[in-house]
Amino acid sequence: MIKHLKLSIFALLVSAVTFSGCKKDETQEAEQTIDFKFQLDNTSSSGTSFPSVEWTYAMLNLASFDVKLKSNGNVVGGNAMDGLWNVNMLADNSELLTITFRTYSKFDEVDGMVYLKPSAERPPLTLKALVTVPTKGVVPVELHFNDEAALRVNVKNLPAQVRRDNYLAVVKMEVNKLLAAIDISKLPTATWTDNKIIISSTSNVQLYNQLKAALNSSYTVTLQ
Numbered sequence: 001m002i003k004h005l006k007l008s009i010f011a012l013l014v015s016a017v018t019f020s021g022c023k024k025d026e027t028q029e030a031e032q033t034i035d036f037k038f039q040l041d042n043t044s045s046s047g048t049s050f051p052s053v054e055w056t057y058a059m060l061n062l063a064s065f066d067v068k069l070k071s072n073g074n075v076v077g078g079n080a081m082d083g084l085w086n087v088n089m090l091a092d093n094s095e096l097l098t099i100t101f102r103t104y105s106k107f108d109e110v111d112g113m114v115y116l117k118p119s120a121e122r123p124p125l126t127l128k129a130l131v132t133v134p135t136k137g138v139v140p141v142e143l144h145f146n147d148e149a150a151l152r153v154n155v156k157n158l159p160a161q162v163r164r165d166n167y168l169a170v171v172k173m174e175v176n177k178l179l180a181a182i183d184i185s186k187l188p189t190a191t192w193t194d195n196k197i198i199i200s201s202t203s204n205v206q207l208y209n210q211l212k213a214a215l216n217s218s219y220t221v222t223l224q
Contacts, residue, residue, distance in 0.1 A: 031100045033099065034110065034169055035166070036065075036098075036169045038087050038089055038173070039171070039173070040055060041172035041173060041174045041220075053132070055129045055175055056128050056129060056130060057090070058126075058128075058173070058175065059088060059089070060087040060089055060124070060125055061119065061122040062115070063083070063116060063117040063119075064114075064115045065084055065113070066115070067080070067110070068110075068111045069110060070108070070109040071106055073109075076106070076107055079099060085122055108158045109154070110153070110155045110158075110223060111153075113151070114151040114171075116148060123145070125143070125144075125145035126145070127175060128141070129142075131179075133184075134184075134188060140196035142196060144199065146201060149215060153171055155222065155223040167223055168224040169223050170222050170223075172219060172220050174219055174220065175218070178211060181213065183207065183210060186207060191204050
């Protein structure tokens with residue numbers, strides 16, 4: 001189960017100020033929040049060559065997540081954490097990660113890095129789908145990404161005049177775009193394992209390398 005976590009972002013001030021982590025100081029200014037949500041986007045991609053795809057599983061494991069708030073390119077706040085496990089991108093996880101910051105932390109950019117690391121227990125990204133393949137019909141296809149990667153979560157040029165108490169940063173994994181990077185002509189002759197096609201670093205390696213190369217261009221980030 002995903003453990004909802006709440007992190008504190010401290011503004012970088014000219015003079016050091018210490019806040020209590022146990023009891024809220026009623027004299028402090030109100031807090032703002034940013035909720036980070038990771039979700040699957042299965043809308044059609046112009047490059048998708050597959051006639052039909054039904055995504056049935058999408059699990060993400062983040063080794064670490066480093067978030068910074070910036071103003072005119074300068075860091076005004078930030079924090080990092082390790083171990084966001086079992087993020088089901090098919091479920092509603094809008095409160096997966098909440099960071100808080102004081103109202104005087106004015107920013108025009110959210111800049112974060114998501115780090116994925118190989119793991120036998122918690123592989124970074126596992127996707128499963130039922131894909132209609134020419135000459136083969138409906139085929140179970142699994143994409144197992146278990147390599148190191150760094151994905152940037154960045155939203156720039158936020159209007160300074162827009163001030164809200166709460167923000168939602170949505171990171172959408174465009175899985176159809178990711179699947180479209182695979183050479184469909186190779187899929188009907190791909191190696192089968194346990195009545196399904198597994199694309200991983202040890203199975204159908206050529207297709208896996210195509211998947212790996214497309215990872216950094218297969219997601220979008222918006223701040224709402």
